[in-house]
Amino acid sequence: MRFKRSLQTLAGVLAAASVGLSVPPAHAADHANEQLYPLFSYRTGPYAPAGIPQWGGIRDYFNYINSHGGIDGVKVLVQECETAYTLERAFECYERYKHGYQGAQVAALFDTSSGFDAAISDEARADKLPVVSVAGGREDAVDGAVFPYQFPVLFDYWTESSIVINYIAKQLGGLDKLKGQKIATVYHDSGYGRDTIEPLAILAKKYGFIDIEIPVADPGEQQQAQWQQIKQQGVNWVFLRAWGVMTPVAIKTAARVGFPSDHIIGDIWSGSEEDVKPAGSAAIGYKAVTVFPSGSNFAISQTLKKEIIDPGKSDLRDTSKFGSVYYNAGLVAAIIYSEAIHTGHEKFGNRPLTPAEGQWALEHLDITPERVAALGATGLLSPLKLSPEDHEGEPSAKIQQWDGHHWVVLTGWLNGDRALFHDAIFAKAAAYAKQKNLPPRTPVTN
């Protein structure tokens, strides 16, 4: 009898599903008045803990914007595509959404992986689709003349190196005190991790510290050899450029060999709650660079709490992640996107933008301190001004320290010695242009 009932239920479900399937598909132009935001998420796989709060920040902000009529009246349509942080799936997602979705146009693609950002470079150029990487992406793409469709906005790892060295110098009492110091960089042995080898060599040459580079194989679940080496060489400071499980293992292994946690400064992707909590008490005192300070006391956070989190409209299943580093990273990305679209509206009118218009909007994006304040993001987002020549803006970051429960921000926005790297970065871009035989870009005049 029970079996029969189960069969009836199953038949009912299938019938309902078939009715659903028989409904004609949405018309191709159903979303023509909306702006598409393709979200290449990773809610599964080893990096899901870093991804889920970010998607929460992005979706919650757009949810809030849409509930107030959208960006200048244009609603944002978020279409999520699961990549599990794999390149092949990200490429599939790219192919699916590069021309938009059911009438909704894509003005710019905000990617979610440094690896994909590097890999998509040629396709994006061919498709003339702007690709934005917030606080990631390839360094030489800063040069808009060579990379017209790539925007490594807000921050870069070269500047990060400079900020870390400046911070260490401040702890020691001045840049002249760096001479003879042993500063080791423990890095994820990948394109992302290796990115700071060159700038640190430049900085070591300038300030006279001993630059020690120590790679760790992915995923970094064993680092005893590396930290024994650090201990044996008498390293004074460690710059930790990790990702995923590598961070807590590094912090715990440092404690095992007796290296002080407050002399380790993590990279922006090694400075979230998810990075330090598994390390327990070993992480107390650990420091990290951040461009996405944690906290929920920012004005925009309070607004979101009132309008999205408390009424139960959040994308987060676990709302304790609200205000975490990764949630705020998503929030910052969504704010930058919205401001870029708003910039485009001022020139092209309040309607969904095309990729060409998206490119123009990004190249004229100017989020002034006053605008940051108006957005309720003071302290959360640093001012950002892009141009056709400069696709990054003036990068800045803060240093934070883990107290066992929360990240405590130790500094204001710090600027690195960007001018020191300017020639090297632009020479790399020029070399790339030469290698690919790229014609010089026509200057943008308006």
Added chain:
Amino acid sequence: MLFLINIIVAGLLSGLMYALVAIGFVLIYKASGVFNFAQGAMVLLSALTFVTLNEHGLPFWLCFIITVGVLIVAAVLIEFLVLRPLVNRSPDTLFMATLGLSFVIEGLAQLVLGTDVHQLDLGIPDVPLKLYGLQVSDFDLFTAVVSILLVAVLALLFGKTRVGISLRAVADNTLAAQSIGIRLPYIWRIVWSVAGVVALIAGLLWGNRQGVQFSLSLVVLKAMPVLIIGGFSSIPGAIVGGLIVGATENLADIYIGPLVHGAVSDWFAYILATAFLLIRPNGLFGEKPIQRV
């Protein structure tokens, strides 16, 4: 010199951690001739279940018992839904089934228990004791003792108990074992349950060191060279293989890494395993298959 000794000791201790995962593979291979690719997923499932229960305020011993219960239920389901329909199929078919099973377990574990990173503190200090300059912690010593105990218990199980002898009979010749009255489903349930308990122990020790998160299932990649070197059917072989892999990859990272300007530990163990395949295809302790021609 002390640095070199510390590197080797650290490697040997890491190797014991690898061996704990490898033992789970050996158990199932010994009893069914199946290379169970889902063992890494079992490590994740067990640790995630344990830590979730623990975070809900349950005491350690109760979390352990409930998790073992969950793993036994999983073993019964795997036998009923995956292994039984594939009985007498080729080992390749069964291997592919375990590959699929690993995706199902990983997906279900994350769906039900979430994708968060969890801290797992077993309460054993993991700071150096500085014994004669050696960087060894209480946790390292605990891991070593657990590994030795586990090998001893499993050796007793396989060598001295009726169930163990049945397991070996099934592994040796499934049809002959069935013909003398050994019930295959029962044996499979037992061995998958025991492999589940081994996965739980491995998951707790790995979880204590790196936190409980998805990457726990990736330790399976470290177990493979251990198995090739030690032999797929030998529990002591898993330990010896683990020690060799742990020590050599540490040494390789320190002394070969700088020559190639990168980390080598992710592939060096596989180079070593390939060398073993060429010289000693059944590993150091693996049984040499004898076939009638």
